[in-house]
Amino acid sequence: MVTGHADTEQQTWEDRLRAVGLRVTRPRVLVLDALRRHGGHRSADEVVEALRRRGTPVTRGTVYKVLADVVAAGLVMVADHGPGRAVYEIADLWHHHFVCRRCGTIIDVPCMEGDKPCLRPDVAVGEIDEAQVIFRGICDACRAGGPR
Amino acid sequence: MVTGHADTEQQTWEDRLRAVGLRVTRPRVLVLDALRRHGGHRSADEVVEALRRRGTPVTRGTVYKVLADVVAAGLVMVADHGPGRAVYEIADLWHHHFVCRRCGTIIDVPCMEGDKPCLRPDVAVGEIDEAQVIFRGICDACRAGGPR
């Protein structure tokens, strides 16, 4: 599909960035790559930490700016699961989140209707372009771990 | 139903507080009452401000503590619509939220299936006790106000 050898598909980020009118810069590619490598949800600080560990440090402030840009551009989704708990992930497939009350783990829950908002309220409130669903409860791992 | 004269049903808070094992104190009743009086969603600061205006001031710190307690006790629901945007409301009837991207207004969206989580994922992730749904888009008021 992609011409070239990139085993990380990294080149795609350049295309995607350009496609949304953002310049291709090192921090942007690194942040996006960190998110895709991880595959799951990461907070801004976790991205900073991951990049630092990889030997390609990016400033905290810059990470926030990059995240704000790519979220605004639609490349990344942000989900707030509580105060000071914003998590980011690549906006590829739409899905919901299950948050464990006990261990805080976030588990992806596929959206039953594909890549568009799968829910619609039965009252007219406005034009809905997104339906973010957060399920809360106790995850199987914690339940298996005993009643406490 | 309730013996007494309380036109504000305030006495109920005492019962509800006791029922969940919390002491009945002035700040707690005031905070709960402020939330119910308002009927909608209020941030911690808005509660502080409302109580101050009513001539029954409660410290910001105390409001946060009270809110944390009553949320933990299940008397109040908290919804996070973004970083530093936690809003609280009485946990009486289950419903979802529609957040306008333009003006920030929060509109209640009734849950189609009554007072229990109306949604269930089709994968087993754990024991779900809550499904919080946040719809995002442009509210009718903003749309009526023109394309910008």
Place this chain on the structure above:
DNA sequence: GTGAGTGCAAACGATTTGCACGGTG
């Protein structure tokens, strides 16, 4: 070369915490 993007560090605002006093049970 020019403006967008970055790094650094200080500023910010919501929420939390420590401690001494006061009220509830």
Place this chain on the structure above:
DNA sequence: CACCGTGCAAATCGTTTGCACTCAC
């Protein structure tokens, strides 16, 4: 009267911002 809950103020933490420098285009 013992303890929980409050008030006050300082601390904490995630996130934002200002400014000079650098790099992408």
